Amino acid sequence: MDDLYAIPLFDGLSADELTWIRENTREVVVEPGEYVFRQDEPIPGFYIVLEGEMQVTRFMLGHERVLGTTPRGVIAGEIPLLDGTLISTADARTIAPTRLLVFDIPAFRRIFAYAPTLGARIIAIATERMANIANMGRQQEKITALGKLASGLAHELNNPAAAARRAATSLRASLYDLQLQALALPSIGLTPIQISELMAMQQDVIRASAGVQISALELSDRESAIADWLEAHDIERVWEMAPVFASVGVTADDLDALIAAMQVSDPAPLLVWMCSAFGAASLIQELERGTRRISELVEKVKGYTYMDEAPVQDVDIHAALENTLIVLSQRIGDRRVIREFDRSLPRVAARGTELNLIWTNLIENAVEATHETGTIRLITRFENTFAMIEINDDGVGIPPDIEQRIWEPFFTTKDPARHTGLGLDIVYRVVRGHGGTIEVRPEPG
Numbered sequence: 001m002d003d004l005y006a007i008p009l010f011d012g013l014s015a016d017e018l019t020w021i022r023e024n025t026r027e028v029v030v031e032p033g034e035y036v037f038r039q040d041e042p043i044p045g046f047y048i049v050l051e052g053e054m055q056v057t058r059f060m061l062g063h064e065r066v067l068g069t070t071p072r073g074v075i076a077g078e079i080p081l082l083d084g085t086l087i088s089t090a091d092a093r094t095i096a097p098t099r100l101l102v103f104d105i106p107a108f109r110r111i112f113a114y115a116p117t118l119g120a121r122i123i124a125i126a127t128e129r130m131a132n133i134a135n136m137g138r139q140q141e142k143i144t145a146l147g148k149l150a151s152g153l154a155h156e157l158n159n160p161a162a163a164a165r166r167a168a169t170s171l172r173a174s175l176y177d178l179q180l181q182a183l184a185l186p187s188i189g190l191t192p193i194q195i196s197e198l199m200a201m202q203q204d205v206i207r208a209s210a211g212v213q214i215s216a217l218e219l220s221d222r223e224s225a226i227a228d229w230l231e232a233h234d235i236e237r238v239w240e241m242a243p244v245f246a247s248v249g250v251t252a253d254d255l256d257a258l259i260a261a262m263q264v265s266d267p268a269p270l271l272v273w274m275c276s277a278f279g280a281a282s283l284i285q286e287l288e289r290g291t292r293r294i295s296e297l298v299e300k301v302k303g304y305t306y307m308d309e310a311p312v313q314d315v316d317i318h319a320a321l322e323n324t325l326i327v328l329s330q331r332i333g334d335r336r337v338i339r340e341f342d343r344s345l346p347r348v349a350a351r352g353t354e355l356n357l358i359w360t361n362l363i364e365n366a367v368e369a370t371h372e373t374g375t376i377r378l379i380t381r382f383e384n385t386f387a388m389i390e391i392n393d394d395g396v397g398i399p400p401d402i403e404q405r406i407w408e409p410f411f412t413t414k415d416p417a418r419h420t421g422l423g424l425d426i427v428y429r430v431v432r433g434h435g436g437t438i439e440v441r442p443e444p445g
Helices: 002-006 015-023 078-083 105-114 116-188 192-209 216-232 238-247 252-262 268-305 317-327 352-369 400-405 423-433
Strands: 026-030 035-037 045-051 054-060 063-070 091-094 098-104 313-315 336-340 348-350 375-383 386-393
Touching: 015 116, 045 105, 078 105, 078 116, 098 105, 105 116, 116 192, 116 268, 192 252, 192 268, 216 238, 216 252, 238 268, 252 268, 313 352, 317 352, 317 375, 317 386, 348 352, 352 375, 352 386, 352 423
Parallel strands: 336 375
Antiparallel strands: 026 098, 035 091, 045 098, 054 063, 054 091, 313 348, 375 386
16 A cells, blocks of 8 residues: 555645555455446445556447556546436446555545545546546537538538539530520521510510419319410320420410410421520529529528627627537437527627537437428527527427436436537537526427
């Protein structure tokens, strides 16, 4: 036990404190590769390394993270003994032959009465470690949030990007065909003036049809009428041309008027060219819609991350909530989101990226608490000089026995391999950091 005098942890302890330590501890020797304690398992006691070394790791969000090593003089196991859980938050495994000074749990609790100098040092070390672990967890939580953001964005971008890609591919072939058909127009007897009039008519139809929505039944009736007209005039490719003409609002009467105005004996080349022109215009519109949607999503993400803005902004709470819903749309799925927004709520001076951590964590919790067709309700109010934001759901609620623990760092009822237990801790800290308060209503629904 002479090792006690050579460890900085015991510098300045009184003779009585050292005597008490000798009488209330035991030494154990652990071979390399053995676990002294395991994460999420009961911890047998408090340890001080007299010789050798242990590696401390923690499994977080599906990955094992090395927290550090414990060479001679370093303590281990104090956090679960201090917080009363008695469950280890990490693994400790020897990486060399290791000799440990061991306090069993009752002896550890008496340290603060019989060796108060050592007890004060243990508290200081535990406080620093908890802060370091929490910071690591928060960084991991932010990385995870970034991964979810990237995943959600990729999912949202996929549909418009795929549509734009299909349209661009089809447009390449369509423009080539359109060019060949345009070159053939003079051969059917059209004058330059008629060709100019034809192109003007084509542009008028395209402009008139842009953004017009019609029902599937009405579209089907149009196609049938145009198909009958095309067949009556012995026009080939009826199945291809009828849907195109119908989609831009062209009717059988329009086709009669067109043929009469152009005064051609064989209307087929003319109609083929018109069909190709309308088809190309439709592809261009689809390409525009896809790229516009991509641009909108990028702007939403820029709004969510407050890219290119100062750390503190005048935050539009409603826009921030909407941006968060966009980012989490894949996770929300078919759940119904009800918005009860007080539009008199002014902008608030805040750190926008931190506020988005609040919305993201609380909405994700609501998603996990509800059925796939459940309901999430977002409520805002302007109360005196404060902004009140409420996020609730029709899930199962919070059991009374854990209600008081939900704000604790690392506390989670979910799979600890996938969750850090820091989501609500982050929410609490951000709210308090902005001078606000947060409360929970645990009842179901």
